[in-house]
Amino acid sequence: MRQRLNLMVITVLAALTGCAVNLPQPDAAQLEPKEKAWQASAPSTARLAAQKEWWQSWQDPVLDGLLIAAQQANPTLEFAQARIREARAKAYSAKSYLWPTIGATAVGTRSQNELMSPNYITNNGSVGLDASWEIDLWGGIRAAEQGLVANMKAREVEWHDAQVSVAAEVANAYVALxxxxxxxxxxxxxxxxxxxxxxxxxxxxxxGLASPVDVALADASSADSVAQLAEMQEGVAISIKALVAVTGLSEAQVRAQISQGQRQLPQPLGFAVTSLPAEVITQRHDIRVEAEKVKVAAADVGIAKVARLPSLSLFGAISVGRxxxxxxxxxxxxxxxxxxVKLPIFNAGRLKSEEEAAQARFEQALAMYQQQVRFAVREVEQTMVKLDSSNQRVAATLRSVAGYQKxxxxTNAMWKAGSANLLDLEISRRFLLTAQTKQISLQREQLALWISLYKAVGGEWPQNSVSH
Known part of the structure; x- marks a missing residue:
């Protein structure tokens, strides 16, 4: 009779294993950006490259070497890789709860109690085998597994984001150099x-053909140029230090590599931006991470719901003793x-409160995702606006440099001929130098904006370059 009762309980509750709790799911309208097209003009440049091969399209061997060095040994990437391994181990461990656990025991004792008469020496020994299995009636274990898998995917996306961020840091330092x-x-x-x-x-x-005032002006002009040169050399040294830090190479190695290239800025290189914001946004690493966090929060809601339902576990043990x-x-x-069988009857509302808290965390994760989508759209739009403005300013500065050079x-020819004074020469020289340095600064800004746009649209580091 008791065996029949046990079998009946197991059969009824096992039939409920297909009745998994429903996890909250956001609809498409909550996940997609409201803007269906970009409002800013697509950036343009004389040279375009495929986004996936963007870094190689720079065709700068020195930059390529620095990028590869940074990807091969970087604490940021090593930290991200360790987080992946941790999340992967947790995700795999969740599957173990779907199976029984089996353990073995062996006990041996020898005892004597002199307070009892007769005080015989007693030897005891036993070996046993026990097993337990918690049945996943309502899908709680599977929900936990889904949450841990989503967490693992989020860690993997963060690793890809770290790759792109490191590459962008190297490229910006190299452009500055x-x-x-x-x-x-x-x-x-x-x-x-x-x-x-x-x-x-x-x-x-x-x-007697020039006054002491002219000599003082020429000397002051020379000193001013010396100070500017020292400032530029300081910038070179600081950029080298930045490359040493991010690549892990020694300063001697960095200096040896950069000496192989030309002392000039790389030519601007762009890429086509997809016209649909929804396609671009879902490529971004931060958006993909937030999407996985929504899945993790949804799984937590399922776990909290299951905690309020009955649970079933099976236990068995075999022992041989002497x-x-x-x-x-x-x-x-x-x-x-x-x-x-365990059935929660009274817990002063604790389990219900925990379910409500889990639901609130899910809504927070969804709201954070939506906020990140808005931020992503704004970032892409603003970067494209800045690039368009940068293109116009660079073109205008090139014209001004040509004019000031003439x-x-x-003026220099007139000064040598004696028909222009030294002050006129210094003024024209200062205008030219200002225009030339401004031109390079704007071109550096233009390249930095392309790098920012590459990150903003979810650019990837080539996966065949460095694996994890």
Whole structure:
């Protein structure tokens, strides 16, 4: 009769295993951005490349070497990889709860109690095997597994994001280095010109053709150029330090690599941006992470719901024992098997509150996802606006450099011929130098904006370059 009752309980409750709790699911309208098309103009450049091969399309071997070095040994990536391994282990461990657990025991004792008479020495020994199995009636274990798998996927996405972030950090430091080098070369050439003017002015002053004021002006102009050159050299040194930190190479190795390239900025290189915001946004790593967090929160809701429902577990044990006392020996076997049903009856509303809290966390995760989508759309839009403005400013600055260069050449010729004074020469020289350094600064900004846009649209580091 008892065996029939046990079998009946098991059969009824096992039939309920297909009745898994429903997890909350956001609809498409809650996940997609409201904007169906970009409001900002798509950025343009003379050279376009496929987004997936963007880094290689720079065609800069020095940059390629620095990028690969940074991807191979970087604490940020190693930290992200360790988080993946942790999340993967947790996800795999969740599956173990769907199966029985089996354990073995072995016990041996020898005892004597002198308070009892007769005080025989007793030897006891037993070996046993026990098993337990919690039946996943309502899908709670599967919900936990889904949450841990989503957490693992989020960690993997974070690793990809770390790859792109490291590559962007290297590229920005490299662009800054080449910008400072290019400006240093311009300032060095300008300093050489100013020193020649200083020497000529001193020669004129020695024969009475120039005043001490002209000599002082030429000397001050030379000193000003020396200060600017020192500033550019400082920028080069700081950029090298940044590359050392992010690549893990020694400073000697970094300096050796950058000496192999040209001391000029890479040419602007763009890529086509997909016209549909929804397609672009879902490529972004932060959006994908937030989407996985929504799944984790949904799984927590399922776990909280299951906690309020009955649970079923099975337990079985087999034991073989032997006891020796003086001349008496006893041995035998024992076994037990049966289900255990637990039903939450009274917990002062704790389980209901925990379910409500889990539901609130799900709504928070969904709201955070939606907020991140809005931020992503804004970031892409703003970067495209800045790029469009940058293109116009670079074009205008190129015109101004050409104009100031003509003025400088003409003024310098007039000064040597004696038809222009030194002040006119210094003014034209200052205009030219300002325009030239501004041109390089804008070109550096333009490249930095393309790098930002690459991250903003969810660009990937080539997966065949470095694996985890």
């Amino acid at each position: 080449r910008a400072y080098q290019a400006m240093a070369d311009i300032v060095a050439a300008d300093l050489e010109s100013r020193n020649r003017s200083l020497q000529l002015t001193q020669d004129k002053a020695s024969v 006891q020796e006392t003086s001349s008496v020996e006893l041995s035998g076997n024992s076994w037990s098997f049966g289900p255990t 003025q400088q050449d003409a």
